[in-house]
Amino acid sequence: MKTGPPALFPLFRSELQARILARVALGGGEESVAELASAIAEDPGNTARELARLERAGIVSSRRVGRNKLVRVNKTAPFYEPLRDLITVVLGPATVLAEYLSACDGIVLADIFGSWAARYRGEPGRDPADIDLLVVGNPDRDDLYDATQEASRRLNRPVNPVVISESRWDAAEEGFIMELRSRPRVPVIPAGRDGS
Template sequence: MKRAPAALTPFIRSDAVGAVLAELFLHPDEELTLSELGRRSSVSAPIVHREIGRLVESDVVVDRIEGRNRLVRANKSHPLYSLMSQLVLATYGPVPVVRELFGGIDSISELLIFGSWAARRAGITGPYPNDLDVLVVGDIPRRTLSEQAAVASERLNLAVNITRLAEDEWHAQSPAPFVATVRSRPMLDVLTGELRE
């Protein structure tokens, strides 16, 4: 069954392109191989190859060959670079930003984006999200989560709300109403890039 395109913005042609652009535009000085770009964005190799070809042709992305690797990065000299960066950050930026800020914390077993942002990413239409809901499963001090949420909010220019659950609460056979509701709606696994619908 074909999934509906993401409803985060009508200006980016596909969810895969949005995810790829987020990885490139949020790290504009970093060159990535196509395989690393695919791993970070959770986009398959053939799609990464095809979309990078299109982005290079339009001069949004620049590439170079080093040995057997094709390295790509955002083209900061493109006339629309600043505007594209803002659009990509606002729409597809939450995944790489949340992954960078929370992904390295050892005691986190699951890191999920849920709520309206995840719904738009799953193709459910509606107004642009006015916040970002993040579920952290594990035993992490609330202070650490609060500090990282403040950094994420500032970088994304979007309120980031963190909900922390213990492993047994999240995996309970008879979950609390909040957990049951979150499980029944779209969520994006930040660590794997998997969209759960």
């Protein structure tokens, strides 16, 4: 089934293309076409056709291992870093997490922190292996776990939530909370007030 461009950012040819690009550019690993199709909940045939287009454009590269075709983002392409940056901003973890966390009641504020937020805010360093998620409020732990696990699968990297009650966050007396407040954070669910 052909889908139109994603409503969030219609630069991409289709929603399928956007999901594939987010997975391969932000996940950083190599996957078979079948694994990728399963991860983004898409038909393998449609996924393979879109990957062929992306490979012709030099955005992804592939190799054969037995009967499997393994694909990964083409990090040698001259446009790799700007494209990765664009995908990170438009389709990255903050957007994906916001989508999944919207179903969780009891969240007052949610921000990405740690190395991913630092890279996003321009601090140099190694590519982050996981995503640290600050959740302020009192969400149902099972709902939060389910949401972050789904986001982890879609992003192809672990999401590690840290839950802090609203009163602890507002008091800001603990060293860990003061450190969180002073370091880069990327909003996922902005607070109804300042939130910093």
